[in-house]
Amino acid sequence: MLQQQVNGSFPLVTDIKQPEIDNEAWTQAFKGKRLGLHCHPASLVRAAIQLDGIAESVLLVPFDACENFIKNAEKKLELDFILTDGLVDTSYWTTAVLHFEKVTSVAKNNSQLVEAKTNWLLATSGTTGTPKIVAHTIESLTRTTAKGRRYEDIYWGLLYDPARFAGLQVVLQAIFAKARLIIPSPELDFEKKIEYLAEHGTSALSATPSLWRKILMSSSSNRLDLKQITLGGEIADQRILNSLVQRFPGSSITHIFASTEAGVGFSVTDKKAGFPSSWLQSGIRNVEMRVSDDGTLCLKNTHLNQKYLGDGAPIVDDNGWIDTGDLVEIENDRVFFKGRLNGAINIGGNKVIPEDVEAVIQEVLGVSQVAVRAKFSSIAGSLVEALVVVEPDYSEPQSLKKKVKEHCSKVLPSFKVPAFVKLVDELPVGSTGKIRR
Amino acid sequence: MSDVREVIIDSIHRVAEQNDLEISNELTDESILLQSGLDSLGFAILVADLEDNLGIDPFVMMDEPVYPTTLGEFVAIYEKFTKQEG
Numbered sequence: 001m002l003q004q005q006v007n008g009s010f011p012l013v014t015d016i017k018q019p020e021i022d023n024e025a026w027t028q029a030f031k032g033k034r035l036g037l038h039c040h041p042a043s044l045v046r047a048a049i050q051l052d053g054i055a056e057s058v059l060l061v062p063f064d065a066c067e068n069f070i071k072n073a074e075k076k077l078e079l080d081f082i083l084t085d086g087l088v089d090t091s092y093w094t095t096a097v098l099h100f101e102k103v104t105s106v107a108k109n110n111s112q113l114v115e116a117k118t119n120w121l122l123a124t125s126g127t128t129g130t131p132k133i134v135a136h137t138i139e140s141l142t143r144t145t146a147k148g149r150r151y152e153d154i155y156w157g158l159l160y161d162p163a164r165f166a167g168l169q170v171v172l173q174a175i176f177a178k179a180r181l182i183i184p185s186p187e188l189d190f191e192k193k194i195e196y197l198a199e200h201g202t203s204a205l206s207a208t209p210s211l212w213r214k215i216l217m218s219s220s221s222n223r224l225d226l227k228q229i230t231l232g233g234e235i236a237d238q239r240i241l242n243s244l245v246q247r248f249p250g251s252s253i254t255h256i257f258a259s260t261e262a263g264v265g266f267s268v269t270d271k272k273a274g275f276p277s278s279w280l281q282s283g284i285r286n287v288e289m290r291v292s293d294d295g296t297l298c299l300k301n302t303h304l305n306q307k308y309l310g311d312g313a314p315i316v317d318d319n320g321w322i323d324t325g326d327l328v329e330i331e332n333d334r335v336f337f338k339g340r341l342n343g344a345i346n347i348g349g350n351k352v353i354p355e356d357v358e359a360v361i362q363e364v365l366g367v368s369q370v371a372v373r374a375k376f377s378s379i380a381g382s383l384v385e386a387l388v389v390v391e392p393d394y395s396e397p398q399s400l401k402k403k404v405k406e407h408c409s410k411v412l413p414s415f416k417v418p419a420f421v422k423l424v425d426e427l428p429v430g431s432t433g434k435i436r437r
Numbered sequence: 438m439s440d441v442r443e444v445i446i447d448s449i450h451r452v453a454e455q456n457d458l459e460i461s462n463e464l465t466d467e468s469i470l471l472q473s474g475l476d477s478l479g480f481a482i483l484v485a486d487l488e489d490n491l492g493i494d495p496f497v498m499m500d501e502p503v504y505p506t507t508l509g510e511f512v513a514i515y516e517k518f519t520k521q522e523g
Contacts, residue, residue: 216504242501378496380481419482
């Protein structure tokens, strides 16, 4: 399907030498196979276009996937090969790793499969230590993508990893609109990435609200001439929308609500935070909506082709509704997002489960009780704050703050490390006896 | 040197120290914030830390927030809003 869309060639601008792909050899070698793609983002896009409709399934591996990710993926999935361009560390795979340019040497396989609907396997951003893997098809991923309209003069910049849901959305959007795609290498310094995007004429860009604040702080952002601005992955508040209107007057600004679980959700283009409450009755573009008894937004897609792999947990109820777990509130004619029902903290698009961090802090000697909660941040959306009750007979309570942070830094990624540690006499407990976050 | 500027510089060093970040060079008005050694998380922590110290968060107070590129611009934003509060 993607091959037909790009019609042989796809205009992709990047700062690495793009891999040679032998069409015939790839088709012969990979039809009906279960593959993993672990490579530079630009190579991943090239290879994905080649493999769609040929492979049975393709796991998209984040370029910086750690040992844990790889072990988890191999536990859940049976993979025939890992394909790479040699630009990332593939040493943790026990599956056979194959270099793009050596594919010619693979013997023809005997699969009879002629035309497959490739399953695209994406890891969720990980609400717990082990990310879930969700299977999509190109149809389910592009349900709301404008097809058939051509925007050859649009240059989409890619700041996300295309192996992640948000990044793949940008890639598919560019492919279906026949637009160009500009992919700076992920290891470039942020300022250099923006410079690269500006230099190559980027006119459309998608980022989280926190990343947009960072873009607005970079000195090269003045050189960006954007016509299309997309925000997703975090709650877009009115302030960041206003800042973008001011900096890029005349551009279209879209904030999207989407989760890997729900497939594509919906987008809002009126430059106002939240979405019109009338959509709860009318739905929008094949998505029906309602608010659950818990106050969370539930969606029902009319086209739904995705399922979890490996752990069998159903993601839709019997009637096809998906509970997004996102709390909403209706104010006047608007529905606003208010965070996660399960207390998960969203830091610039990265999700943190308070209980995960609490378990790590409990390991520190001298900690009696701990509660982790979100602290509002005008820059990153939220930051992690830990309230700690010290053991009564602990001798050096003042050094405990530092010890908690040090221990967390050792075992957790930096966005999960509490930005603030407060020593308290007791934890705030609600009337139900549960800790108030 | 204004008081606000001093509070900000102190806070930058404190946030860096508490979060294992290294402030690259001597900080001047021309220093580019994103290249000062604070990463984006560090910058978010700095703004929260300053709210505790100065009692204001200008990025909440502005209806159309302007995001600063240099330290000089950052200090100017805080000076402007501290005066308004005062």
